[in-house]
Amino acid sequence: MTRTEEFEELRPLLFSIAYRILGSVSEAEDAVQETWLRYEASTTEPRSVKAYLSTAVTRVSINVLRSARVRREAYVGPWFPEPLLDDPYEDPERAAELADSVSMAALLLLERLSPLERAVFVLREVFDFGFPEVAEAVGRSEAACRQLAVRARRHMTEGRPRFEADRKEREELAARFFDALREGDVLGLQDLLAAEASLVGDGGGKAPQLARSVVGAENVARLLAAVFPRMARAAITFEPHEVNGAPGAIFRDRDGKVLHAMVLEFLDGRIETIRTVINPDKLAHLGPVADAWEIHREVRETR
Structure with missing residues (x-):
């Protein structure tokens, strides 16, 4: 399989990670494109293409989010995520969970988290990455990522309504x-x-x-x-x-x-x-x- 084929196979996952971190379709697409450019320019073959690309898109997204948060503070009126009609990442067994994690309400709760907390929560809680993979993606120790995950889960749980309609x-x-x-x-x-x-x-x-x-x-x-x-x-x-x-x-x-x-x-x-x-x-x-x-x-x- 060529690099292009490997990347295209993982593009839906990369976009879905980036969108949940950024809350913006356009910024998520840019983050995925930047990830491709880095992968295309790399001269080494990663042991795991999925881990390599997920790490790259996460780090790009964290950097974009840090600058985006400054702009959002000066935003005129309420700020909402860009509407997403179809999440390209498909997992029939977890369709309900994935839909919930991309809801406007969930994304607005994620806005309360720091960029690192948000990235850790998305990778760990939404996409079931192991803590070694999460730690590599965000550039922190596993212990630090576990603490970030606990704080993020607490904030997300406290902000969610208790009796949502099915x-x-x-x-x-x-x-x-x-x-x-x-x-x-x-x-x-x-x-x-x-x-x-x-x-x-x-x-x-x-x-x-x-x-x-x-x-x-x-x-x-x-x-x-x-x-x-x-x-x-x-x-x-x-x-x-x-x-x-x-x-x-x-x-x-x-x-x-x-x-x-x-x-x-x-x-x-x-x-x-x-x-x-x-x-x-x-x-x-x-x-x-x-x-x-x-x-x-x-x-x-x-x-």
């Missing part, structure tokens, strides 16, 4: 939600939302976004029921789609360009959080991006 229940709730959204059904929407449900948008200062989060089932339901029928009259459509392993949707303009992505998060049989990503920089990997400002003006004028 996959079938989430899909049923999401289907009802999007039906009610199409119809502008305030009561139908309100019935599906948790009492303290919130609607939060990530525009990054580059697209229209909510001035602040909308909180409360009634407030969220009324806003959605008022806005989305007007969007429909402006020829905005949406297609339900799994986003970051959870029920969501991709919204498009009349030309099929991507306007924004929506993700639903659930707790105790209700929708607890609705996240929308409308920052065009975070949508480019999904296809041509719509002009959100122009659509915003058009929707405001629509009656």
